[in-house]
Amino acid sequence: MKNRGIVFLMVSFLCAASAVTEAADISSSSRISEVTVYSSGAFVTRTAAVEVKPGDARILIPDIIANFDSESLRVKGRGTAEVKILGAQVKTDFLEDTPVEKVRELEGRIRALEDQNRVLENEKRVLNDEKAYLDSVRLFAGQKIPEDLVTKMPSAQDLEATLSFLGSKLRENFNRGMTIDLEIRENGRKIDALRRELETISGNRQKVRYTAVVDIEVAKAGKLDVEVSYKVWDASWTPVYDARAKFDDSETEFIIYATVRQNTGESWDDVGMTLSTAQVTSGGSMPEAASWFIRPYQPPQPVMKAQALRSQTLASASKAALMMEDAVNDMKMPEAGQAPMGSENLYARAESKGISVVYKLTRQATVKPDGSDHKIPVSAQDLAARFEYSAYPRMIPAAYLKSRVVNSGDLQLPGGRVSIFFEGDFVGSSYVGNTAPGEEFDLYLGADDSVKVKRDLLEKKSDDVLIGNIPSSSKKIIYKYKLSAENYKARASKLSLFETIPVSQDERIKVKVAQVSQEPRDKDWKDRKGVWRWELQLEPKAKKEIFYTVIVEFPRDMRVEGLE
Numbered sequence: 001m002k003n004r005g006i007v008f009l010m011v012s013f014l015c016a017a018s019a020v021t022e023a024a025d026i027s028s029s030s031r032i033s034e035v036t037v038y039s040s041g042a043f044v045t046r047t048a049a050v051e052v053k054p055g056d057a058r059i060l061i062p063d064i065i066a067n068f069d070s071e072s073l074r075v076k077g078r079g080t081a082e083v084k085i086l087g088a089q090v091k092t093d094f095l096e097d098t099p100v101e102k103v104r105e106l107e108g109r110i111r112a113l114e115d116q117n118r119v120l121e122n123e124k125r126v127l128n129d130e131k132a133y134l135d136s137v138r139l140f141a142g143q144k145i146p147e148d149l150v151t152k153m154p155s156a157q158d159l160e161a162t163l164s165f166l167g168s169k170l171r172e173n174f175n176r177g178m179t180i181d182l183e184i185r186e187n188g189r190k191i192d193a194l195r196r197e198l199e200t201i202s203g204n205r206q207k208v209r210y211t212a213v214v215d216i217e218v219a220k221a222g223k224l225d226v227e228v229s230y231k232v233w234d235a236s237w238t239p240v241y242d243a244r245a246k247f248d249d250s251e252t253e254f255i256i257y258a259t260v261r262q263n264t265g266e267s268w269d270d271v272g273m274t275l276s277t278a279q280v281t282s283g284g285s286m287p288e289a290a291s292w293f294i295r296p297y298q299p300p301q302p303v304m305k306a307q308a309l310r311s312q313t314l315a316s317a318s319k320a321a322l323m324m325e326d327a328v329n330d331m332k333m334p335e336a337g338q339a340p341m342g343s344e345n346l347y348a349r350a351e352s353k354g355i356s357v358v359y360k361l362t363r364q365a366t367v368k369p370d371g372s373d374h375k376i377p378v379s380a381q382d383l384a385a386r387f388e389y390s391a392y393p394r395m396i397p398a399a400y401l402k403s404r405v406v407n408s409g410d411l412q413l414p415g416g417r418v419s420i421f422f423e424g425d426f427v428g429s430s431y432v433g434n435t436a437p438g439e440e441f442d443l444y445l446g447a448d449d450s451v452k453v454k455r456d457l458l459e460k461k462s463d464d465v466l467i468g469n470i471p472s473s474s475k476k477i478i479y480k481y482k483l484s485a486e487n488y489k490a491r492a493s494k495l496s497l498f499e500t501i502p503v504s505q506d507e508r509i510k511v512k513v514a515q516v517s518q519e520p521r522d523k524d525w526k527d528r529k530g531v532w533r534w535e536l537q538l539e540p541k542a543k544k545e546i547f548y549t550v551i552v553e554f555p556r557d558m559r560v561e562g563l564e
Helices: 002-021 100-151 156-201 306-310 314-332
Strands: 024-027 031-037 042-052 055-064 068-079 082-094 208-220 222-232 235-246 251-262 268-276 358-360 365-367 374-392 396-406 416-422 425-432 440-447 451-465 471-487 493-500 510-514 531-538 543-555
Touching (some): 031 222, 031 235, 031 251, 082 222, 100 156, 451 493, 531 543
Parallel strands (some): 235 416
Antiparallel strands (some): 068 222, 082 208, 235 251, 268 358, 268 365, 451 471
16 A cells, blocks of 8 residues: 555656646637738738746647748747747648538628529519510500590690600619629629639648647746748739829829739738738758869760770779769859848848839738739829820821829839820820839820821922933932921920931932921931931920921932832
8 A cells, every 4th residue: 555655646746747847738819910922922920819827838820721831930929928939830730621611601602692693683584574564665655646646636744744754664674774784793703703712722732721839938927929920822913003194283193003812722801911022932041052163174075986985994984973073063053143041031032133122001901812813002102294295297197195204212113014094094005114213214195186297298309301301310309398296285395206318228329308497306316317306395376397308319220119
């Protein structure tokens, strides 16, 4: 009995000691609170709130269903508790079934929308029957009224009441039918999105669920907010812009949007979002340094015949092995210009071309995991703009408006598609390249009928004879042109007027320009031979004309291409 009591005490002591030293598991639900989206991939932050007591503890954050990079896991903690984070790992659970509760919720929402569409379609059939009835009444009234006119004249009140009744009912029928069609279309769009989300959740890759396990040492009890961040792949964003030109204010409203899409399996609901053009990576260590060998150039050796190969000595084989080792060392050398990455820059590096841009959204954002585009506004600003016209009436008698926009002093614009609006009308799409703060860029707004341009051939004559009707050895053609531009706007406008002058590519063809009423601002504009550019300031309701003469002389028996 005495020995049995000693054994019992020892076992109790060991159990108590084990209870003291073993870390306590604290399981907590979490929500996605922050997301940084890159051009390829995203960094997701989950937040869990727990209460901890002194000692070792293990915080479990379960139900992570996104397929993420476990090596990218990082953890932060803040709160009233004093803790030391000892490490983190990922626990993988293989599920036999898909997340039933979420699947049932999505299937229920899909059924509800489908039931609503069936109700709407039934109502649409009733409306079709009603319209058929109203059409029959209208047909009957159209036949009955002429019959009544033979025997009696219907009163104006009766005619007005009949026509008003039919018109009102037909309008109500049509309007309700249009509303039903729009509701069915919108419900169909929602059903498609829900089915994509359902397919994502119930797919094969969602048979795995992850739990983030964080080991901590608690010095002081209190509340602790744990932030677990990890990289996911199936996410991206691209910039798109709206440019709304304000001619009278000399401004262009420039609105930046982000088209965000993700198919991670997890919904981003009311999250703080940051957009970055940096190239995200998951490595936390620099590339391994390797030796850099240089040697005299050795031309490639011809392929040896089998007999020569058999006669190689062992020394030659050893030399070849050493050369192969050098080649392997060369292959390990990083590419020229590749910068080593320090351990502090854990997940991102700047792209080698352009400047990395980061946008921190001021509003919460929601992006469903259905792979569809979600257009999210980023910022809007009024940029200073100079509006100028350009015209080349020889090809098209139209003046094209261009907005010369100055980017703001603190905003870097990554390249993207631009939808352009002028005076509230959509005029087309363009593209803006990477634009630095304070840099100028052009937005073309299409042709404007308020500025008229025209090119007229006033005279064309040929001179190829001498006195006495003796044919000359050369032929001379004289062209007289008029370029005109007229401003119908209420404010002055600047116009770049382009014209092309014939350029000879044969020394026997002589070209001379004479009687130019106004010298151009540029000849051979941007090194383009024969391209002249006038820079005109057109006052309101004003018109300007430019006259010039072109004389082309060439051998009489030569056929010249390109003349008008």
